[in-house]
Amino acid sequence: MNKNFTEIPYKIYLEEDEMPKAWYNVRADMKNKPAPLLNPVTHEPATLDELKKVFCTELAKQELDDTTAYFPIPQEILDFYKMYRPSPLVRAYCLEKKLDTPAHIYYKFEGNNTSGSHKLNSAIAQAYYAKNQGLTGMTTETGAGQWGTALSMASAYLGLDCKVYMVKCSYEQKPFRREVMRTYGANVTPSPSMETEVGRKINEEFPGTTGSLGCAISEAVEAASKNEGYRYVLGSVLNQVALHQSIIGLETKTALDKYGVKPDIIIGCAGGGSNLAGLIAPFCGDMLRGEADYQIIAVEPASCPTMTRGVFGYDYCDTGRVCPLAKMYTLGSGYIPSSSHAGGLRYHGMSPVVSQLYHDGYLTARSVTQTEVFAAATEFARVEGILPAPESSHAIKVAIDEAMKCKETGEEKVIVFGLTGTGYFDMYAYQKFNDGLMGDYIPSDEEIKASTDKLPNI
């Protein structure tokens, strides 16, 4: 195949004045709205007043608002975005050539910032609203470390305190990730810690535990509630996060429109759903309004198959059950992926927005094993230059699969996927793969049933 290397630039950058000035709230166009969050004690829909105790006021409002389609992005956030956005939409010419596929492959690369991922898009928004409300600090949890790093950066920029509960196994396996957060002035504590009631309880109940995301969330929520002027912030799952992350999809759509390109397939990795919700938002909007049709594929790890093998129902968002409940695809709040699982995307649940869209048939889901994910990551890195995060590589794997189908059929489909971040702090996992020491774990039906059977009866 003789690709024309000049027709579309390698990287499409938007000009500053082409950048989105408002976030898009896909819920406004959904006929079936995501079910409301529930108070964890009363099981009644959480009110604004209740949410304001956990989130700062503007964010609580964003969380509940399912009718306003566009939220103007405050100027201060736009200024911060300009430091690392627009992110490039890259035409994967070299990958296409390597695969010898007629497909046109594009990826939206969110890794060109120090936090190394898309998480910064929501971190700066959440930090800004906290600062604006006169708060002095934030608490959060981090698993793979991308969200914690992003929030540390945003906090440093705005002069806010930042306290991060980092899942213990990650804290120990990724000392350099921790050091980046410290360089940005954050206080980083391995979770479960002895600093919180819930941490002490979990340490007592499960001595030697290396922690989980659900547990770190509970600790961060407790720490926020006990510190005057602090709020808890979360990097995924929530409606407000999906809203902020819509910047990814909006930029992608603007860049494609600029060159008259219409995607056939849109692929995103899915853990808690932050990147996926953001990437697909404007495209789902088109579909919801009946203006266009796309094939949207969510990709999740075979070891944490929330959408492909979980159930759709109300569940706790955290192990300590202090957060509101959400209706979502879930494996049960007690589900912890096998310790052999290397990448992120290990959250037991899924964004209520993504869950509802999936439930209503606007997207499909697929699960892939980690060894095939790392093989795809390596193949991609060698020709496209970027060393991808394990999470992002789930999307790469399926993009390659779809491009190879096009090779069989001869179709020139346009494939767009989200490359959420870089793998610079995941080299321990790459080393395992390079040394041939990485295996795959696929939970049994019984294991999943045992966990989903414990869902609250709502």
Place this chain on the structure above:
Amino acid sequence: MNKNFTEIPYKIYLEEDEMPKAWYNVRADMKNKPAPLLNPVTHEPATLDELKKVFCTELAKQELDDTTAYFPIPQEILDFYKMYRPSPLVRAYCLEKKLDTPAHIYYKFEGNNTSGSHKLNSAIAQAYYAKNQGLTGMTTETGAGQWGTALSMASAYLGLDCKVYMVKCSYEQKPFRREVMRTYGANVTPSPSMETEVGRKINEEFPGTTGSLGCAISEAVEAASKNEGYRYVLGSVLNQVALHQSIIGLETKTALDKYGVKPDIIIGCAGGGSNLAGLIAPFCGDMLRGEADYQIIAVEPASCPTMTRGVFGYDYCDTGRVCPLAKMYTLGSGYIPSSSHAGGLRYHGMSPVVSQLYHDGYLTARSVTQTEVFAAATEFARVEGILPAPESSHAIKVAIDEAMKCKETGEEKVIVFGLTGTGYFDMYAYQKFNDGLMGDYIPSDEEIKASTDKLPNI
């Protein structure tokens, strides 16, 4: 101060058709040419035939050519450049605001690629010419790891073998850096190894040594000479490297010209001189032709003060004395910076081009201690978002110093500095700094004299 945040974009990206199509060879405009490389045995100027045994033919020609001003960049290299270039020229609005300085600060950011630095600019060129000549592999040395990573990436892209001798202390301290190279298919060996004669000799002479760049160079040269179809490649010091790196300065100048900005001060960090030579090339060209004047500052570590405290004379480029000799500023080929020195920029010599320009007064040099460098790096990271490499942070430190002088005088000087890379694989050093465990080492005059006294008598 009320900065106008819209007058100049945060990041100036060139369009693909504005990218340089030729490298600029500053030697063509120098009245005093850099002295020729000398054969290490005969001490006669190295001929093309001699150099062709070490470098591939085109590169040997580039090394010797001091009259051709522009070398067209082959299309294949231009295509590769498009994957990560043009690199952004960033207006440091946030740093200016933080410092409250009337200075206008710009930095050319070369870290937005997986190798994490500007080294890729020359790696792909050297790999391309090797491939074009029908060679099958390359050997090289790496210290901090940026060059080895860059060459691994370029080799993977072109399907060449790549063998990297990594300074042992770095190999052990930066396992993840090593893993990135392996992911790109490179063979990485800690140096001194037992694989080469020179390695065995050094291991015997200095048992337990953690290696040096000069020693790793000797090993790589020996390995290349013993492998059919292999050549040795070097990431700094050489004239050919300065030529390829001119892409940095050319893009910078084009971007500034696009907005009618003329720099007053240009600052670059200096180890072997690859980044500095590239950044300043077109600006020095202006000065050499009498068309403009700039203040150019080379910044080096106080623990390896090649230009500020070394001597200008012929010296060996490597410990094993198998490479040609170069006339340069040098601390003596046996000089090894204190083990407390954390960053790169630890080479004993300096690019002959940079050395000659410095000798002729076209640039000044300044040395800074590592604790002040890491303090500047942290300050920069918190407001500008990018976590800089320790090497690059030497330039940041002096840029901040100059901006603070402007604050005193009220001058609105335009300061441009080279931000050569990211510090993601240098978190061990950041950790030392964060924990308050980093000290400074400044060699005594006697220590430097003892080393420079051993220079060959040429």
